[in-house]
Amino acid sequence: MVMIKRLSTVDADFSAQLDALLAFEATADEGIERTVAGILADVKARGDAAVIDYTQRFDRLTAAAMSDLELSAGELRAALDGLSGERRAALEAAAGRIRDYHQRQKLEGWSYTEADGTRLGQMITPLDRVGLYVPGGKAAYPSSVLMNAIPAKVAGVKELIMVVPTPGGEKNALVLAAACLAGVDRVFTIGGAQAVGALAYGTQTVPRVDKIVGPGNAYVAAAKRRVFGIVGIDMVAGPSEILVVSDGTGNPDWVAMDLFSQAEHDELAQSILVCTDAAFIDRVQASIAKLLPTMPRQEVIRTSLADRGAFILVHDMLEAVAIANRIAPEHLELALDDPAPWVEQIHHAGAIFIGHYTSESLGDYCAGPNHVLPTSGSARFSSPLGVYDFQKRTSLIQVSPAGAQTLGRIAATLADGEGLPAHAKSAEFRLER
Structure with a gap:
C-alpha cells in the first residue's frame, strides 16, 4: 500500500502543507559543479582532444579522432530504414503531427509607415546553428529528438547539431531514426558536460552553436547553466509534474495510471490529484493499490507518490482552479465531464489536457504540441518550447x-x-x- 499524503482546503494549515509539498530546490551539488567547471575549462582550452579523452573515460569508447565520433547521414537513414513497419509508421505519424502544429507558430515580420514617412517594424530571423542534447544508452528518448529538432527546422535554423552519448557503443536506432526524420544535420556520439562545452565553445570539429536545447542529467544541467550567456539555452528543467483536477466523474483506473505516467520518470517526479469528491479519491487510492503491482517501474512510482504525491480535497471547482493556478503545473489534466467552462480560468500551466480522453501521455509523444514544458511553477512566467525559441526579433527603424x-x-x-x-x-x- 502506498501512503499518499492527503490534504484538504478545510485544514487550518492547508496553505503551509501545500507549500511544503511543492517545495523543491535544485540545490547545486558542489562536487558536480567543480567537476563540470573543470571539464568545460578543459574543452575550451583543448577542444577535440579533451572531448575525445572524456568520451573514452566516461563512455568507454575508443576514438583516435573526432571523425570516429560522428555519424554519417547514411547511418541515420539506415536506422530509419531498419525499423519495423509499426515503429516507423508511429514515428512518422508523430513527426508529421508535431510539424503540422509547429508550422502554425512561425512568427512573421511586420512594419508600418507613419504620416511623415518614418518606417518602424520588426524583422524575424532564425538562429544560424542550434545544438540538441539527447540522452543516450538505455535512457533513449526519440520523442525528445522530434520535439526539439522539428520546431528548430520549422523556424528555419540553418544547421542543427545533435549530440548523443553511446556508452559502450550502445546506439539507439529509434533516436537515430528520429534524427533522420527531423532533418538533423550532424550527429556526434558524445555526451555529458564535455558535449555541452563542445557546442558552447566550438572545437576543431564541432561547430559553435547559438543555442543549446534538450534534456540531460545533473552534469548536463550544470553545464548548461554555466554556458548560458555564451550561448542561449532552452531551460534548466526540474522533475516532471502532473496535476489532475477531477470532479469525481471519471474512471479511477484512468486517473491512477495518469498519475503513474509522471511518477515513473524518477523518484522526484510529482503527481497530484485535486478533487471535489472524497469518495472518488478513495476509489483512485484503490486503483493505485490494484494497478501498481503490474508496473515494471513500480518501486520508482511508489517512492515518487509517497514522497511527493498528494490527494487534495477541495470544496468546489473554484477552489480546484485556484489551487491549479497556484501550483502552475507542467502538465494539467482537467478530468471533467464538462471541462470547457474551466479552461479559460486556468492562467498558469505548461499544457492543459482537456477531458477524460486526453491523457498526458498523448502530449508526450504524438498530439502535436511540444512536450518541453516549464516545471517547478515556472509556468507562471514561461511557455512551452516552440518555433519562436529558434527565431530572433530585430527592430527596424527608418x-x-x-x-x-x-x-x-x-x-x-x-x-x-x-x-x-x-x-x-x-x-x-x-x-x-
Whole structure:
C-alpha cells in the first residue's frame, strides 16, 4: 500500500502543507559543479582532444579522432530504414503531427509607415546553428529528438547539431531514426558536460552553436547553466509534474495510471490529484493499490507518490482552479465531464489536457504540441518550447527627414535630462536650422 499524503482546503494549515509539498530546490551539488567547471575549462582550452579523452573515460569508447565520433547521414537513414513497419509508421505519424502544429507558430515580420514617412517594424530571423542534447544508452528518448529538432527546422535554423552519448557503443536506432526524420544535420556520439562545452565553445570539429536545447542529467544541467550567456539555452528543467483536477466523474483506473505516467520518470517526479469528491479519491487510492503491482517501474512510482504525491480535497471547482493556478503545473489534466467552462480560468500551466480522453501521455509523444514544458511553477512566467525559441526579433527603424525634426527634438530634450550631451547633439545635428 502506498501512503499518499492527503490534504484538504478545510485544514487550518492547508496553505503551509501545500507549500511544503511543492517545495523543491535544485540545490547545486558542489562536487558536480567543480567537476563540470573543470571539464568545460578543459574543452575550451583543448577542444577535440579533451572531448575525445572524456568520451573514452566516461563512455568507454575508443576514438583516435573526432571523425570516429560522428555519424554519417547514411547511418541515420539506415536506422530509419531498419525499423519495423509499426515503429516507423508511429514515428512518422508523430513527426508529421508535431510539424503540422509547429508550422502554425512561425512568427512573421511586420512594419508600418507613419504620416511623415518614418518606417518602424520588426524583422524575424532564425538562429544560424542550434545544438540538441539527447540522452543516450538505455535512457533513449526519440520523442525528445522530434520535439526539439522539428520546431528548430520549422523556424528555419540553418544547421542543427545533435549530440548523443553511446556508452559502450550502445546506439539507439529509434533516436537515430528520429534524427533522420527531423532533418538533423550532424550527429556526434558524445555526451555529458564535455558535449555541452563542445557546442558552447566550438572545437576543431564541432561547430559553435547559438543555442543549446534538450534534456540531460545533473552534469548536463550544470553545464548548461554555466554556458548560458555564451550561448542561449532552452531551460534548466526540474522533475516532471502532473496535476489532475477531477470532479469525481471519471474512471479511477484512468486517473491512477495518469498519475503513474509522471511518477515513473524518477523518484522526484510529482503527481497530484485535486478533487471535489472524497469518495472518488478513495476509489483512485484503490486503483493505485490494484494497478501498481503490474508496473515494471513500480518501486520508482511508489517512492515518487509517497514522497511527493498528494490527494487534495477541495470544496468546489473554484477552489480546484485556484489551487491549479497556484501550483502552475507542467502538465494539467482537467478530468471533467464538462471541462470547457474551466479552461479559460486556468492562467498558469505548461499544457492543459482537456477531458477524460486526453491523457498526458498523448502530449508526450504524438498530439502535436511540444512536450518541453516549464516545471517547478515556472509556468507562471514561461511557455512551452516552440518555433519562436529558434527565431530572433530585430527592430527596424527608418526615420524620414521630416520625422527626424520631431523625434530629434524629443530625443535631445530627454538626453539633456539624462546628462548625455553627445546623445543630444547626435539628434540635434539632423535638425533643420
